Amino acid sequence: MATLKLMMRAVRVSEFGGPGVLKLLSDIPVPTPSxxxxxxxxxxxxxxPVETYIRAGTYSRKPTLPxxxxxxxAGIIEDVGQQVTNFKKGxxxxxxxxxxxxxxxxxxxxxxxxxxxxDNLTFKQGAAVGIPFFTAYRALFHxxxxxxxxxxxxxxxxxxxxxxxxxxxxxxxxxxxxTAGTPEGLxxxxxxxxxxxxxxxxxNYIEKIKKASADHGVDVIIEMLSxxxxxxxxxLLGFGGRIIVVGCRGCIEINPRxxxxxxxxxxxxxxxxxxxxxREETAAAFFCWS
Numbered sequence: 001m002a003t004l005k006l007m008m009r010a011v012r013v014s015e016f017g018g019p020g021v022l023k024l025l026s027d028i029p030v031p032t033p034s035x036x037x038x039x040x041x042x043x044x045x046x047x048x049p050v051e052t053y054i055r056a057g058t059y060s061r062k063p064t065l066p067x068x069x070x071x072x073x074a075g076i077i078e079d080v081g082q083q084v085t086n087f088k089k090g091x092x093x094x095x096x097x098x099x100x101x102x103x104x105x106x107x108x109x110x111x112x113x114x115x116x117x118x119d120n121l122t123f124k125q126g127a128a129v130g131i132p133f134f135t136a137y138r139a140l141f142h143x144x145x146x147x148x149x150x151x152x153x154x155x156x157x158x159x160x161x162x163x164x165x166x167x168x169x170x171x172x173x174x175x176x177x178x179t180a181g182t183p184e185g186l187x188x189x190x191x192x193x194x195x196x197x198x199x200x201x202x203x204n205y206i207e208k209i210k211k212a213s214a215d216h217g218v219d220v221i222i223e224m225l226s227x228x229x230x231x232x233x234x235x236l237l238g239f240g241g242r243i244i245v246v247g248c249r250g251c252i253e254i255n256p257r258x259x260x261x262x263x264x265x266x267x268x269x270x271x272x273x274x275x276x277x278x279r280e281e282t283a284a285a286f287f288c289w290s
Contacts, residue, residue: 070102
């Protein structure tokens with residue numbers, strides 16, 4: 001007798017475009033994990049900006065169509081591959097990546113992107129960890145090589161990565177500046193670690209940051225919208241300052257001379273390039289911190 005294949009609901013993208021290309025289907029086969037993979041029953045899935053760029057076809061890394069979006073999920077292990085020894089059915093977990101996509105009832109992930117979900121976190125909270133925490137940590141420590149006592153500006157701090165960057169910087173002993181564009185956003189980042197906040201919709205907010213950083217300037221800038229802010233960032237840096245480009249939505253013209261006297265650096269980053277060792281370090285920091 002033939003074995004019946006279990007089916008699930010999943011969001012599928014068959015062409016790149018706007019939100020309308022996201023189609024909910026109910027006849028997608030439940031995937032099967034290979035040797036070093038696990039099958040997760042999805043309880044929550046994060047939605048990250050990069051996933052909207054991929055869906056629109058504007059990101060440099062494009063998946064093969066059709067595909068199911070979603071990298072950050074939290075749920076319960078349903079099945080494990082033959083070589084998986086560190087997880088078992090019933091374990092609560094979260095991921096920093098999936099193989100078959102997270103906008104689905106079930107998802108397969110490589111075991112090296114799966115982590116135990118601490119008991120004090122809900123599934124929704126677990127689904128918000130992956131890209132935000134791992135990106136913020138990578139930017140602040142792996143790329144900026146930030147040190148306690150330095151001044152950090154999170155330029156655009158009220159999103160997921162920005163909030164975590166403020167929290168991490170405060171916890172590790174940095175002086176933390178953050179920007180947002182609404183009163184609610186400013187209050188949010190104050191409540192999540194920023195020592196001082198600035199409204200980036202105000203015309204003179206750059207002068208306010210300069211005054212707050214005194215004569216020294218800012219050591220590290222975590223930049224979320226570099227195509228708008230990069231020239232402003234160069235004005236704010238102190239000697240040896242580092243701008244870490246986390247987000248960009250277009251082009252901008254800068255004068256490279258601005259980097260010379262300060263011996264400043266502009267460094268791009270993407271979580272997709274993180275090594276296994278870097279991910280392990282970040283996970284260790286998360287579990288110590290959580």
